[in-house]
Amino acid sequence: MTKFSELNLSPSMLKSINRMGFEEATPIQAGTIPLSLEGKDIIGQAQTGTGKTAAFGIPLVEKIDTKNTNVQGLIIAPTRELAIQVSEELYKVGYDKRVRVLAVYGGQDINRQIRAMKKGPHIIVGTPGRLLDHINRRTLKLDQVHTLVLDEADEMLNMGFIDDIESILKNVPEGRQTLLFSATMPGPIRKIAENFMTNPETVKVKSKEMTVSLIDQYFVKAQEREKFDILARLLDTQSPELAIVFGRTKRRVDELSKALSIRGYQAEGIHGDLSQAKRSSVLRKFKEGRIEVLVATDVAARGLDISGVTHVYNYDIPQDPESYVHRIGRTGRAGKEGMAMTFVTPREMGYLRIVEQTTNKRMTPMRPPSVNEALEGQQRLAKEKLVEAINSNGLDEYEKLVAELLGEYTPEQVIAASLKLFTKEPDKTPIEITEERPLPFKGERPRRNNDKRQGGGGDRNRRGKSGGSYNRNNRSQQGGNRQGQGQGQGSSNRRRKQD
Structure with missing residues (x-):
């Protein structure tokens, strides 16, 4: 097994990883992190539960310039739950570097999101519909994004978001680094890789x-x-x-x-x-x-x-x-x-x-x-x-008591x-x-037009709490993102995986 200390990571990153209780990298992390730090485009084929969030999150956070208040990293996720989960994991990964992360998704007050965007998040994690909504409103500027991540791409294909994803990709600088993660690699996903990635390296991890x-x-x-x-x-x-x-x-x-x-x-x-x-x-x-x-x-x-x-x-x-x-x-x-x-x-x-x-x-x-x-x-x-x-x-010492x-x-x-x-x-x-x-x-799929109306990535039929995810210095812009305890039933799905 590869230890994180062997991956040429910064002291602040190693401090955050140690705080999270991780010592050894999972196979997808060991395969992805060195290539990503070199700036290469990557296709990561791995199931959920293999540690892929840290696989793309660690090198992404390492490349963030915290003095630059523009959005530098963009992560597209299929559901609000995954967007929240990824943002929380990235918050922990970037804690010691003071990286600001914002999750945006449908069903959440868009004006609140707009106000949060003005506070200079370094990384945006969002669902396709809501990201496209912000792009069209010109409330999300992507001209300085150097790293783009497509998480659970096959799931986004299943939910009908391929057109939205391609529209988003066209708004991100061509010179960016792209990381695509998918459990399977159907034709449309391969086509995205061909059209929007440059000589991608494949990291495949068996179940x-x-x-x-x-x-x-x-x-x-x-x-x-x-x-x-x-x-x-x-x-x-x-x-x-x-x-x-x-x-x-x-x-x-x-x-x-x-x-x-x-x-x-x-x-x-x-x-x-x-x-x-x-x-x-x-x-x-x-x-x-x-x-x-x-x-x-x-x-x-x-x-x-x-x-x-x-x-x-x-x-x-x-x-x-x-x-x-x-x-x-x-x-x-x-x-x-x-x-x-x-x-x-x-x-x-x-x-x-x-x-x-x-x-x-x-x-x-x-x-x-x-x-x-x-x-x-x-x-x-x-x-x-x-x-x-x-x-x-x-x-023997108890026999007298027994007789009594x-x-x-x-x-x-x-x-x-x-x-x-x-x-x-x-x-x-x-x-x-x-x-x-x-x-x-299991089996519920949001209807396409509902996603458009809600502005966000399969969010409408999901069960996450409507609330923001703007993390900075142990605080949450919308409240209740990082420390979900005691905040009612909505907290259950917020940390379904990463906890």
Whole structure:
């Protein structure tokens, strides 16, 4: 593996990357960053979840002149969610260099965007329709753009944005550097590469191996409001030695770890906003067994190599299959078997089917355990602990107390009381878990004329919160872009991938 320290990056960039918790570059990053820093046009063929945002974001940020208040980098993304996600990742990448990033997309107040543009963002991330709208209004000047990125080009083709993209490309200087990323390379995408790129280098990364043969995979179909109690009952029934619970957002991780602690589980969470010291402390306690449940976002769990994880719970189903494989791959290691449970709301069943098709393995439906079954599971665990204590010897000092107890109570009563003390009975202490909106219905496609009317890239049928993404020095121009916690359901999709 290639370390970021080997890629000839600036000290400020390495500082930002270290803050994000990254040490080793993914294959798409290792292949793309050196070529991009040389100024070459690049075709990157890679699936979502391979780290492609940092692959184009790191060299782009390196080339930004922060003294120049003009737009120097332009990224075109198919949806508002991706535009927000990319802008947030770039904000983190450019944090120590103080690079300003602005996301623009349909469904957002365009006058607010215009005001934000006047504050001199260095990088614009936007959906095709809204970018074209700003170009036509002459509120977006692209004459000093030196780097153009087309992200998820095949998705933009599927959504009918090829004409818009070509119109945007004609407004960007011909001498620019162009980076095109696409999971597949259909004819129209190749044509764009031929017409608008100069001798592009191709960086192709194969999909991660989708073999998960040693992992038993289950899914639980449940409404959002039911998920936490089902999780608690599964933990009580299955009694995992070490378990990881994956949540989609930072807020989700914070709320889940707190709720699990309230219910009596040894749980802590990790996500991208934690300091490296705090993250290391939590992981150390988890490896040592002082935490039985680790709650994590995808980004925070990246690169985890922890032996002994027996169970993985996907509290929120990931959007793409590779993230799913990455998550459940935390268990079933070193030839040992593991178990993975994925919670799916009725609206998200389409994502489950895509995961199954990609991994070529059907998940087994699981009936959630009842409260009584959860209690029985804990009672069995209590019995095992009691038997273990008996077999460990060293009980001589307690025999006098036993004689006293048996003088007043029957042996059955004494053993039953012992088991009760060992048993963690199901807890119904009230907890607060904010309901997150489900992922967009798989297969929904915005109608072309709606996109035009809204002015933005497939935004209308998506579920992101309407709000801006102008980041500078830990602030957000529109509010709530970078720190989405506690801001209602709109935050769920804002950090669906990058967290």
